[in-house]
Amino acid sequence: MKRNLIMSLILAAASFLLAGCWDKRELTDLAIVSALGLDITESGQYVGTFQIVIPSNVASGLQGGGGENLPIAVYKAEADNLIDLHGQLSGKISRQPYYAHTNVIVISEKLAAEEGIAAVFDGIDRGIEFRNTTKVVIARGEKAEMVVQTLTGIDKLPSEKIIKMISLNELIQGEHFNTRVHDVIHTLVSPGSEPLISGVSLKGSAEDGNKQENLQSAQLETAPYANGMAVFKKDKLIGWLDDDLARGTTWTMDKLLSTNLNLDWKDQKNAIAFQVSRQQTEVRVDIKHEKPVISIHVQAEGDIMEVKQAISLNDPHVLADIEKEMNKVIEQDILHSVQKVQQYHADVFGFGEAVHRKDPTYWNKVKKTWDDEMFPSLTVQVNAESFVRRTGLRNKSYWSSIDS
Amino acid sequence: MKSFFKRRKTAVRAKQSSGSEDLIPSSLSANLDTIRQKTGYSPDIIIRTLSIGHYKAAVVYTDGLIDSVPIQESLLEPLLKHEALPKPLPPDEALPIIARQSIALGSIQFTKKYEEAILAVVGGDAVLFMDGTSTAVITDVKGGERRSIQEASTQVSVRGPKEGFTESMATNIALIRRMIHNPNVWVETMKVGKQTKTDVAVMYINGLVSEEVLGEVRRRLKKINMDGVLESGYVEQLIEDETFTPFPTIINTERPDIVTANLLEGRVAIIVNGTPFVLLAPAVFVQFFQSAEDYYSRFDIATAIRMLRVLVFLISLIGPAVYIAATTFHQEMIPTGLLIIVAAQRDNVPFPAFVEALIMEITFEILREAGVRMPKAIGSTVSIVGALVIGQAAVQAGIVSPAMVIIVSITAITSFATPSYSIAMSARLLRFLFMGAAASFGFYGVALIFMAMIVHLCSLRSFGVPYMSPLAPFIAKNVGDTFIRLPLLFSKNRPRLFGHSNPTRSERGQEYDHSVPKGMVNKKTVEGETNET
Structure with missing residues (x-):
């Protein structure tokens, strides 16, 4: 009895001591990959650029940390697939690359346009370390490697700068939005919608971005900036939407959080600056004469932020006129971007999905020809309904005193 | 060698048992000789011979255990002044009369047994022997130097009675009786x-206590067969249900109000002479998260604080384990910014994180133990060494990380924030088990040990x-006073499992009467002048 007890205790202890710890990784054995850049060579091989955090140089407040030293180390590997990239890295780096905290995956324009992105995402989706909330951006006009290795100023981690920059734009201007791995895969697989991914470019000389000197000037010589949204067809990049066109797209997709619109007033261009602070977009599908008609209904409200002439904003009729003007601007914005996207033959809005939801049997008939015949020739009606919620702290602008 | 000790032991035992049933010899001088001999001529056993009328007598007591005022004024003086009895009686008959007429003390007791008399002497009573009779009178003159009633040092409260138990059992029983004026307190x-x-006193409220529990307490106390019981901790360990557990199954308290409240719930109090710690049984787990103050403050804050205590207990239990598991197995669970800082x-x-945690935890335990035992004069030295050398220098030398120091400090503070010292001790031990599990299996190990602990x-x-x-078994009626505390209005039931002799605490009718309008107290409305114009 006693012997049995002792034996079972030994076994229990052994199960802990022998079986335990096999997947143990000390923090000092991990290389935290904060960004992953993917390029393609002429011969069709992937080039992976790994942005690895040097923790003691990022965390300030510790002795010797922060400021002086580079916050990241960049490693490069060349292989046929992602797992091989990981393997190739092992001869070059002393710690195990760890992807659970990867902020952003940068894909080069060349890879996206020529090879397609579908092949890239299986490894990321399948791997247990990668989060499928990792953001994806396209390096526009640059190698992904360059974007990944460029040092940034305020945010010490370049990867963090990129995603925060895009998020901020999404919040304020609505010309970009962050696309997660999950979103990319979702739009890739579902018929009737296509991926739309933000682009990032570098200003200045891309070669010098990885040097400490780049951080020495107040206005960084080389720095990443958000540049357009990449339009995909299937998994291949086919074009870009910029500025207002990109905003019209986010608006149509009901992803706009707030934006600034400039209105013309009495022959003066851009006389009123209006900030949309709340909006709702509904896409309705009607099948008329075996043809789908898309009507986009936008409700937007916001504040008047700036005027450049004497406008009496306490007059409700004037406000009603401003709202009418607003409606025109919004409708044009959206129509332009819809037309542009129709030229690309890539249904990034997910109109196809809307048709599918509306009438599955009809969708089954048209889904083969949707991208190249139906979508480009769709009739799209836009109807905006805007409302001036506030006019700021002043009803009567000082312009009225200057003019008189 | 072994047999030598064995023989000696049995010899001693034989000697002790021989005198137990002896009667007191009727000859006073023989009697006093025996007493002197049996007590080894100890000088603190005082024998005062005196004459009561024409009888020879002696008062025997132990110096220091008695109160000298009553022994002089109420025992010796009246005995010496006792007038001769009208007719001479044999000492056997005279003694009760003398005792009745001249001993001005509350409690007297007659005995013929020698053992009883001598025990009374060493127990602090004064014993009157008389020549020619084998009866002795035991008089209660207990007294002597004692610690006065002070605030309980281990269970301090902001609100509530401040007095705490002392080392005297009689005082402790009195403190409880002062709170319940009820003849049913037995x-x-x-x-x-x-x-x-x-x-050892067993105290309970007759009619509320569960007979099964009371019988079990009596039975277990009777079974104790140690040579000495120096503190209630002895009794606690000897009567608890399960010895091999880190969890306390009997409550100890220094506060009379806690004992009173528990007696009212149908529990049994065990008071041991010589210690201010009174035991309460049966105990349940949730009680160790409750303090007397919970009932004195309003229910909302009391409930919030109880929740906090559960959190505190969990942190002190698994705090370092979570740190180890998260930094060595589950780095993905730490937010990126924090991970970079920790890295x-x-x-x-x-x-490795486990060794680091172990070093710091053990260091802290050493500091804590040193702090408890050391002389007060060098207390500041230890805190300086602890704070500067361990806290700062270890971090600067790079032996431990600042994050680990924070974790250890938090667990240290949490282990003091638990209201019951005994449950904090359980957490203190189990913490190391959890740390080991976290180091070998990560959160899986922590979960495993946690489940084992709950089982x-x-x-x-x-x-x-x-x-x-x-909670398990779930008794809905009693859940109102567990990790939450419902308003007193709703707590109408005694714990069902041992308070079933009288399950209802309060009858209907104490609630606020809502039929009375809650208007403002306004002179006019009171007088009926509700006309507002």
Whole structure:
């Protein structure tokens, strides 16, 4: 009895001591990959650029940390697939690359346009370390490697700068939005919608971005900036939407959080600056004469932020006129971007999905020809309904005193 | 060698048992000789011979254990002044008369047994022997130097009675009786410990207490067969249901109000002479998260604080384990920014997280133990060494990371924030088990040990009452006073498992009467002038 007890205790202890710890990784054995850049060579091989955090140089407040030293180390590997990239890295780096905290995956324009992105995402989706909330951006006009290795100023981690920059734009201007791995895969697989991914470019000389000197000037010589949204067809990049066109797209997709619109007033261009602070977009599908008609209904409200002439904003009729003007601007914005996207033959809005939801049997008939015949020739009606919620702290602008 | 000790032991035992049933010799001088001999001529056994009328007598007591005022004024003086009896009686008949007429003390007792008389002497009573009779009078003159009633040092409260128990059993019983004026508060005393003969009192409210529990307490106390019981901790360990558990199954308290409240719930109090710690049984797990103050403050804050205590207990239990598991197995669970900070701190630390945690935890335990035992005069030295050398220098030297120091400090503070010292001790031990599990299996190991702990907790009993009740088994009526505390209006039931002799605490009718309008107290409305114009 006693012997049995002792034996079972030994076994229990052994199960802990022998079986335990096999997947143990000390923090000092991990290389935290904060960004992953993917390029393609002429011969069709992937080039992976790994942005690895040097923790003691990022965390300030510790002795010797922060400021002086580079916050990241960049490693490069060349292989046929992602797992091989990981393997190739092992001869070059002393710690195990760890992807659970990867902020952003940068894909080069060349890879996206020529090879397609579908092949890239299986490894990321399948791997247990990668989060499928990792953001994806396209390096526009640059190698992904360059974007990944460029040092940034305020945010010490370049990867963090990129995603925060895009998020901020999404919040304020609505010309970009962050696309997660999950979103990319979702739009890739579902018929009737296509991926739309933000682009990032570098200003200045891309070669010098990885040097400490780049951080020495107040206005960084080389720095990443958000540049357009990449339009995909299937998994291949086919074009870009910029500025207002990109905003019209986010608006149509009901992803706009707030934006600034400039209105013309009495022959003066851009006389009123209006900030949309709340909006709702509904896409309705009607099948008329075996043809789908898309009507986009936008409700937007916001504040008047700036005027450049004497406008009496306490007059409700004037406000009603401003709202009418607003409606025109919004409708044009959206129509332009819809037309542009129709030229690309890539249904990034997910109109196809809307048709599918509306009438599955009809969708089954048209889904083969949707991208190249139906979508480009769709009739799209836009109807905006805007409302001036506030006019700021002043009803009567000082312009009225200057003019008189 | 072995047999030599064995023989000696039996010899001693034989000697002791020989005198137990002896009667007091009727000859006073023989009697006093025996007493002197039996007490080894100890000088603190005082023998005062005196003459009462024409009888020879002696008063025997122990110096220091008695109160000298009553012994002089109420025992010796009246005896010496006792007038001769009208007609001479044999000493056997005279003694009760003398005792009745001249001993001005509350409690007197006659005995013929020698053992009883001598025990009374060493127990603090004065014993009157008379020549020619084998009866002795035991008079209660207990007194002497004692610690006065002071604030309980281990269970301090902001609101509530401040007095705490002392080392005197009689005082402690009195403190409880002062709170419940009820003839149903019954006390049973017994002597425990073959050598020490320590007084142990069992206190309960007749009619509320569960007979099964009371019987079990009596039975277990009687079974104690130690030579000495020096503190209630002895009794606690000897009567608890399960010895091999880190969890306490009997409550100890220094506060009379806690004892009173528990007596009202149908529990049994065990008071041991010589210690201010009174035991309460049966105990349930949730009680260790409750303090007397919970009932004195309003229910909302009391509930919030109880929740906090559960959190505190969990942190002190698994705090370091979570740190170890998260930094060595589940780095993805730490937010990126925090991970980078922790990684930066750990960059120069030469040990794995588990070893680092172990070093710091053990260091803290050493500091704590040193702090408890050391003389007060060098207290500041230890705190300086602790704070500067361990806290700062260790971090600067790169032996431990600042994050680890924070974790250890938090667990240190949490282990003091638990209201019951005994449950904090359990957490203190189990913490290391959890750390080991976290180091070998990560959160999986922590979860495993946690489940094992819960299973173990559910298997415990305290005097037959499930330790986890009223949560497991779930007793809906009693859940109002567990980790939450409902308003007193709703707590109408005694714990069902041991308070079933009288399950209802309060009758209907104490609630606020809502039929009375809650208007403002306004002179006019009171007088009926509600016309507002």
